Amino acid sequence: MGEIVLAAKITHVPSMFISELPGPHQGCRQPAIDGHHEIARRARNAGADTFVVLDTHWLANSGYHINANPRHQGTYTSNEFPQLIRELPFDHPGATDLGHAIAALATERGVRTMSHDNVPSLGLEYGTLVPMRFMNVEDQLDVLSISGWLNDATFEESRTVGEAIRDAIEASDRKVALLASGSLSHRIWANAQTETGMFEISRPFNEHVDKMVLSLWKEGRMAEFLSLLPDYAHHCSGEGHMHDTAMLMGALGWDAYQGAGEIVTDWFPSSGTGQCNVVFPLTPAA
Numbered sequence: 001m002g003e004i005v006l007a008a009k010i011t012h013v014p015s016m017f018i019s020e021l022p023g024p025h026q027g028c029r030q031p032a033i034d035g036h037h038e039i040a041r042r043a044r045n046a047g048a049d050t051f052v053v054l055d056t057h058w059l060a061n062s063g064y065h066i067n068a069n070p071r072h073q074g075t076y077t078s079n080e081f082p083q084l085i086r087e088l089p090f091d092h093p094g095a096t097d098l099g100h101a102i103a104a105l106a107t108e109r110g111v112r113t114m115s116h117d118n119v120p121s122l123g124l125e126y127g128t129l130v131p132m133r134f135m136n137v138e139d140q141l142d143v144l145s146i147s148g149w150l151n152d153a154t155f156e157e158s159r160t161v162g163e164a165i166r167d168a169i170e171a172s173d174r175k176v177a178l179l180a181s182g183s184l185s186h187r188i189w190a191n192a193q194t195e196t197g198m199f200e201i202s203r204p205f206n207e208h209v210d211k212m213v214l215s216l217w218k219e220g221r222m223a224e225f226l227s228l229l230p231d232y233a234h235h236c237s238g239e240g241h242m243h244d245t246a247m248l249m250g251a252l253g254w255d256a257y258q259g260a261g262e263i264v265t266d267w268f269p270s271s272g273t274g275q276c277n278v279v280f281p282l283t284p285a286a
Contacts, residue, residue: 002172004282005046006040006254009180009245010197011233011265011275012130013055014084015198028199029213033134033267035277040135042279043177046279050095050142050164050174051135054247056182056240057127059156060147064106064113064161067145068099072124090129092136095144098172102146106164113164127181141177147238148182148247155229158243180248184267184274185236194271202272206236211266212276217261217278226255239273259283 011032015239019029043051057080058065072092078085096117101116116122124132128145136143146165150158169176185206201207209232216225224250233242250255257280265277 002174002176003173004166004169004178004251005048006039006043006177007248007280007282008130008178008264008280009182009248009276009280010036010039011183011270011277012083012127012131012181013270013273013275014078014126015270016134017085017088017131030276031240031265031268032277034053036131036134038178038264039277039279040189041061043135044139046176046177047175048141050089050098050176050208051132051142052095052098052144052146052176052178053128053131054178054180054182054244055125055127055145056244057125058145058147059149059151060081060119061151064111065147066099066103066113067097067121067122067124067199068094068115068117069119070094070117076126076129080127086134087131090124090131092131092132092143093140095142095174098168098174099144101168102161102165104162104252107169109160109164111160111164113161119148131179131181146247148180148244150243151241152267153243155243155246158246159250159254162247162252165247166251168285178248178251180237180243182242183275184213184238184276186239186273187237197208198271200237200271200272201269201274206274207269209236214261214263214267214276214278217280218263220258220260222257223255248280253283257283269274
């Protein structure tokens with residue numbers, strides 16, 4: 001019987017990539033990188049053999065989509081930030097069986113979900129590639145990427161997909177680290193301020209709300225957080241409308257989740273947005 005052995009909300013800011021390169025920004029995101037290394041260490045210690053990434057950089061305008069290619073291989077340059085992420089090589093084994101199982105369950109429950117394999121030109125987005133650069137380097141775990149930026153979906157649909165993810169994992173023989181890859185608030189600076197605002201938040205309001213949300217997570221007040229989620233995602237410009245977070249919470253048990261989030265990387269601002277790494281311990285309710 002399979003299981004989710006680790007669940008986390010993680011950052012994927014492009015500056016993590018340039019943080020490793022020589023230059024004026026070298027080391028600027030070391031705490032975020034250290035957080036990824038720690039999450040990867042915990043996942044492997046828990047016996048994980050698969051990463052499932054809910055990627056807020058994969059935009060889907062109709063239905064939910066899963067990249068279930070048997071292998072993810074290529075070189076990636078971000079069309080959004082080519083000055084930050086360019087010529088990034090990647091090579092990760094896939095998880096075709098799990099992708100198909102998740103899609104079948106979610107669709108059966110009323111949420112149209114499509115799993116794609118043998119489509120080599122369907123690449124990974126950097127919401128998956130950045131964390132995998134830091135988490136999946138040594139012994140290669142399988143990688144399954146799920147669209148997490150849904151323009152026309154509801155949180156209830158994402159909850160259903162999250163529940164299908166959990167149930168499909170439990171019906172498999174896989175041990176999964178489930179990662180919601182996206183920011184907290186996500187109001188990027190206006191163009192003229194992007195360079196000077198790389199290490200600042202764009203709106204003080206967003207910082208205060210982000211930190212309130214982190215307090216709710218740390219105190220295990222999940223039902224309260226979920227009641228705020230639609231307004232939070234709207235008023236603080238949540239990345240991908242925060243469908244990655246809704247799917248994660250669905251997989252954890254939604255408002256029945258009894259755990260409390262553990263901050264692995266403290267809140268930090270990046271180009272106007274609010275970021276963190278948070279692990280959600282697994283509980284019987286999940």
